[in-house]
Amino acid sequence: MATTAAPAGGARSGAGPEWGGFEENIQGGGSAVIDMENMDDTSGSSFEDMGELHQRLREEEVDADAAAAEEEDGEFLGLKGFKGQLSRQVADQMWQAGKRQASRAFSLYANIDILRPYFDVEPAQVRSRLLESMIPVKMVSFPQKIAGELYGPLMLVFTLVAILLHGMKTSDTIIREGTLMGTAIGTCFGYWLGVSSFIYFLAYLCNAQITMLQMLALLGYGLFGHCIVLFITYNIHLHALFYLFWLLVGGLSTLRMVAVLVSRTVGPTQRLLLCGTLAALHMLFLLYLHFAYHKVVEGILDTLEGPNIPPMQRVPRDIPAALPAARLSATVLNATAKAVAVTLQSH
Amino acid sequence: MAKAAESPGDPGTTTPRPLFAGLSDISISQDIPVEGEITIPMRSQIREFDSSTLNESVQNTIMRDLKAVGKKFMHVLYPRKSNTLLRDWDLWGPLILCVTLALMLQSSVDSEKDGGPQFAEVFVIVWFGAVTITLNSKLLGGNISFFQSLCVLGYCILPLTVAMLVCRLVLLAEPGPVNFMVRLFVVIVMFAWSIVASTAFLADSQPPNRKALAIYPIFLFYFVISWMILTFTPQ
Numbered sequence: 001m002a003t004t005a006a007p008a009g010g011a012r013s014g015a016g017p018e019w020g021g022f023e024e025n026i027q028g029g030g031s032a033v034i035d036m037e038n039m040d041d042t043s044g045s046s047f048e049d050m051g052e053l054h055q056r057l058r059e060e061e062v063d064a065d066a067a068a069a070e071e072e073d074g075e076f077l078g079l080k081g082f083k084g085q086l087s088r089q090v091a092d093q094m095w096q097a098g099k100r101q102a103s104r105a106f107s108l109y110a111n112i113d114i115l116r117p118y119f120d121v122e123p124a125q126v127r128s129r130l131l132e133s134m135i136p137v138k139m140v141s142f143p144q145k146i147a148g149e150l151y152g153p154l155m156l157v158f159t160l161v162a163i164l165l166h167g168m169k170t171s172d173t174i175i176r177e178g179t180l181m182g183t184a185i186g187t188c189f190g191y192w193l194g195v196s197s198f199i200y201f202l203a204y205l206c207n208a209q210i211t212m213l214q215m216l217a218l219l220g221y222g223l224f225g226h227c228i229v230l231f232i233t234y235n236i237h238l239h240a241l242f243y244l245f246w247l248l249v250g251g252l253s254t255l256r257m258v259a260v261l262v263s264r265t266v267g268p269t270q271r272l273l274l275c276g277t278l279a280a281l282h283m284l285f286l287l288y289l290h291f292a293y294h295k296v297v298e299g300i301l302d303t304l305e306g307p308n309i310p311p312m313q314r315v316p317r318d319i320p321a322a323l324p325a326a327r328l329s330a331t332v333l334n335a336t337a338k339a340v341a342v343t344l345q346s347h
Numbered sequence: 348m349a350k351a352a353e354s355p356g357d358p359g360t361t362t363p364r365p366l367f368a369g370l371s372d373i374s375i376s377q378d379i380p381v382e383g384e385i386t387i388p389m390r391s392q393i394r395e396f397d398s399s400t401l402n403e404s405v406q407n408t409i410m411r412d413l414k415a416v417g418k419k420f421m422h423v424l425y426p427r428k429s430n431t432l433l434r435d436w437d438l439w440g441p442l443i444l445c446v447t448l449a450l451m452l453q454s455s456v457d458s459e460k461d462g463g464p465q466f467a468e469v470f471v472i473v474w475f476g477a478v479t480i481t482l483n484s485k486l487l488g489g490n491i492s493f494f495q496s497l498c499v500l501g502y503c504i505l506p507l508t509v510a511m512l513v514c515r516l517v518l519l520a521e522p523g524p525v526n527f528m529v530r531l532f533v534v535i536v537m538f539a540w541s542i543v544a545s546t547a548f549l550a551d552s553q554p555p556n557r558k559a560l561a562i563y564p565i566f567l568f569y570f571v572i573s574w575m576i577l578t579f580t581p582q
Contacts, residue, residue: 112482119486123559151487151560158567165571169578181468181571 118150118213126152133221136255140263146214153192153220159227160188167234167293187289192220195281202277206270208261218257219282225253226286233290242290250286254279416440423505426544433495433548441501444508445473448572451511452579469575476568477501484553484561491552500565503545507569510537511576518581530577538573542566 129152137144164184193216200215210218229249233242258275265271400408416439449469481496489496514530545565553561 112486116486116488119483120488121560122556126560151483154483155563155567158564162567162571162574166574169574181472 144260144263148213156223208265225249426547436495436498489553499548506537506540534577
């Protein structure tokens with residue numbers, strides 16, 4: 001009696017692992033007492049049958065599929081109702097296990113908390129970093145600190161998107177196979193992510209000490225200058241003004257990025273390569289943004305328009321294909337001159 | 348069962364008496380079968396509630412949902428610091444507003460110069476913008492749930508939808524600088540209204556020193572929508 005009483009005792013207390021799942025499923029989890037009424041059809045089930053059932057239960061837990069298969073031969077007196085509940089219990093346990101696994105996987109991969117430390121900033125910090133992004137540092141002999149946060153850069157990219165949209169609308173840009181918003185978002189995010197990755201790759205080649213996050217943050221804050229210039233020049237359409245701002249504001253933010261990179265790289269060739277590339281890309285991007293979405297006088301357009309127009313047409317302001325060679329070479333010269341000057345200064 | 352006798356309430360405590368406190372006084376005669384379910388009362392209440400909404404007529408359901416949406420519209424138009432929008436959030440209102448806005452903003456399909464935003468573009472901008480803002484405010488440490496934030500941002504597009512209607516009406520008159528100034532004024536006022544409304548609902552969920560960080564993307568979002576409304580010209 002002792003052995004057969006044990007399962008029953010376990011059923012009462014619910015402590016035994018064999019009966020634990022059984023108990024919580026009968027009343028739907030809300031009750032404290034097993035309802036023996038629902039258990040079986042025959043009131044004559046004695047503790048001997050319980051012992052048999054206990055044995056069966058263990059077998060069924062090992063082979064869960066057998067529970068469904070054995071539904072058919074549930075002609076057993078006293079076990080019919082029980083088997084139904086048993087299969088339900090097993091199915092429920094499998095569901096719980098599957099759900100637990102899925103939620104664990106989900107919380108591991110789709111957890112936005114991974115990004116949470118990069119958004120831990122105060123408004124005062126963001127403001128000071130925005131202002132600092134326009135001030136080039138003098139000290140290049142020891143590595144400069146770069147704040148690894150993503151809030152500022154992300155907001156700056158979105159601001160640039162908004163400003164670009166404004167520029168495209170005022171210049172009546174027409175996009176044939178695409179949408180205005182899609183183009184703006186693609187351009188800005190493509191630049192931020194693409195150029196960051198490219199410069200990070202170059203930094204890896206040149207043995208510079210910078211992580212991907214820091215590169216993203218650096219380039220993101222470097223877009224602050226772009227935002228200012230474009231905001232002003234999309235509204236005041238003066239070429240001379242644009243060139244002035246391009247050199248001044250664009251140049252300042254480029255200088256800052258270049259100085260930070262120089263302080264983290266060793267060797268003149270590496271410095272030249274890295275900083276020259278970054279400076280060229282940054283300044284050229286500002287040039288591109290201004291001219292691609294800018295109202296241009298019709299006369300100049302007619303003389304400059306080339307024969308080949310790319311499929312995603314921006315009619316009729318497709319300037320980049322028609323930039324005169326002189327301007328391009330001047331830009332490159334400027335950028336390299338700056339990089340060389342900084343390199344020479346540091347020696 | 349032995350359990351029933353072991354769970355009486357303590358007579359000496361000053362805390363509120365537990366549920367089965369008086370049961371220890373009851374004596375059960377042998378011939379009354381002890382059976383039945385002991386369940387937590389709230390469960391049955393919930394089950395009743397569920398079945399009652401399933402059995403009601405469709406008209407009742409629709410009217411109830413419409414009334415809830417209308418009530419939230421009122422809350423947006425007269426923003427006070429309340430959490431009605433937050434407590435029972437729903438996405439019907441934002442959907443209606445978004446579809447209305449997108450329908451009114453789309454340009455005609457057969458024109459060559461499709462410089463205006465298409466239906467899908469507006470839809471995507473609204474929903475992905477709202478999702479981005481929600482993620483941003485969650486990452487900044489806000490304690491608001493994902494759908495509550497979506498609900499608030501969607502409902503606060505209502506002033507801008509009204510602005511769109513007004514602009515459409517104004518554009519029926521002859522074009523000119525006065526026309527543009529009127530539209531500009533209306534859009535600016537509604538833009539400010541949207542921001543004030545969403546700030547009234549969302550600001551409390553952010554940590555106090557980071558409110559500006561959470562409000563800036565909302566400003567950008569409504570700015571983009573306002574810009575699309577302002578520059579809309581029917582073909």
